[in-house]
Amino acid sequence: MKLPSGQQPPTPPAPATPRPAQTNDAGQPGRETAALSARQQLDQLQLANRETILARVTEIINRQGGGNAEVLLDVRGKPLQVSASIGATELTTGDWVKVMRAGNELQLMGKLAPTPEAAISRALAQRMPWQQSLDSGLAKLMTALNRGVVPELTSGQLPTGRSPQPLPEAARQALETLIGRLPASNTLAPGAGTQSNTVQQMRQWIAESGLFAESRLTQTPSSALPDLKLALGRMITGLLAEQSGDATTLFNRLTPLASPGLIQAPLQFPQALASPRPASSSEPISVGQTLRMLAGMLNRITVNQLHSQILTARGGGDTPAPASTMLMDLPWVTPQNEPRVAQLRIEQHKEDPASKGRDQKWAAISEWRLNLAIDLELAGALNFEVALRQQEVSARVWAEKQDTLKQVNEELPLLRRSLAELGLEVTDLECRRGSPLYPATKLEHRLVDTRA
Structure with missing residues (x-):
């Protein structure tokens, strides 16, 4: 052959x-x-x-x-x-x-x-926008909310003469609203997923992740929408309003701050959960550093948006592409008010009608797959894999710690009952030690039409 x-x-x-x-x-x-x-x-x-x-x-x-x-x-x-x-x-x-x-x-x-596309993909991956992880960025923003930011140097001013100043009112309000809407880990108890208010909270959490910012603006053209990406934009606008000169041009020239792991693997999703915890420093940062950090956080959300579109539109080979893919970072806070991030991947796979015979009636059947990676304070790293096909659901939980593995196994009967109460038939439910082997996500061929 x-x-x-x-x-x-x-x-x-x-x-x-x-x-x-x-x-x-x-x-x-x-x-x-x-x-x-x-x-x-x-x-x-x-x-x-x-x-x-x-x-x-x-x-x-x-x-x-x-x-x-x-x-x-x-x-x-x-x-x-x-x-x-x-x-x-x-x-x-x-x-x-x-x-x-x-x-x-x-x-x-x-x-x-x-193929030539592979070389193009590698070159594009090296020029991806620099991304700042949301958890470390939010930790520094919380410090800025409490201690203020150091203003930029003006003509004739010595570096020692600068003292922290409170955030501008518009930036402070945007940040306070954002932090106030972040979900906390102690608000969800085992078995709470069957409650309507909990389901609504989860929907709101996903809707306000920033992944749907532009589509929400087209439906409701108001910049005051509760949305992560829009909130970061409002903070940027509030900080720039206090600067002299053409602040917008200066912002566009800033080099965004980036997290080391996101430079090495800009498209890896989910990222490895073994990264260091975001430490909130007591030292205030300057306005310029804050703007660079906000630019990197915006890049992170934008890359997830573009990556979702690429994975949805990809094709070629014998690998069927998902009908739709959504990648998003979901920030949350610990009981100690420290920001963390859960990484969520949702895919819809539709059955190919060509796989059915001519005499068989074909109805569109979708399988939804959800992958959630989260690192909890005491339980450690957890990964959830859930597949839903009509009324059948299967789930697999991966736990890094042995104690967490034992605890999850004890909670599996409750999870099975909760899924059954939703009218679902549980076909497979298990917990394993370790973490799943996610394939490295990279720029695929056909991202750029080299024949144009």
Whole structure:
């Protein structure tokens, strides 16, 4: 079989077997269990026997001697870790490979030649707007609310002659309103999800995340809307109003502050939760630093908006694109009034009518998938994966700490009852130790039409 570039594929190496999912019981990893787990993983990908598909290499986890390696593949938008003997085929992160299911194994059929779009994507990723994480930015803004900001130097003024001044009234009101609307972790108790007021709070939390700022303005053209992105814009306007000269031009020339992790992986979503906690410094920052920080926070929200559109519009290969994708950072505060961020990904997948026979009546069926990553003060890092298809729901919880894993397992019956009370049929519900293997999200091909 020839590749699209006209080159012959390399000699197919030994098949790659999907690694079995980890279980809480360490006493059952037998051969039958491993084979069953591999078959289940391939079945979940809706990959039929002898079917070929394109997959993307997202990570070379452990390259060993003799050509053996642990490889993380992105297959139809889902991560799949395999043990592979790749032989003379040199695989690197970002490569597209053609694989075929053979029973409970995946056979590597060949590697696709690099495309011009891949080089363009890498170049664009290096020039992404600098992003400031929302939690650390909000922590510094809270300090500015309490201690004020240091004004910029004027002509003839010495640096030692500056003392902190309160935020301008417009900026202070915008910040106080924003902080007052942030949800607190101690307001939600186990089982509260079935209450109508809690559901309404969650809807409001998502609606005011900043992801829908422009669409909300078209419906209600008022800059006073409670919205994270609009609130940051009001703070910027309030600070610029106190500056002399053409403040807007000066703001456009500012280099936004950026978080180190967001520079290294500007499109990774969710970000690793092992990052240091945002520390609120008692030292006041200057007006210029505040504006740079607000610019970086605006960039973060805007990148999530654009990234959501890219993931929705992407296409190509054998990987079906979601009908819609939404990526958002949801800020919240701890009981100690310290800001944190939960990262939410919502995808809608629609069933392909071509998969139905001519004699079968086809009705549009959507599957909604939700991924939530959050790091709690005592429970540690938690990841939630929920899939909803009509009235069927499945959920998987990942916990980093052993104590949290035990506590979540104790709460699973309550979660099952709560879902049943909503009229849903629970098909799968489990909790695992560790964290899921999310594929590295990068700029995909077809972001730019190179044929234009």
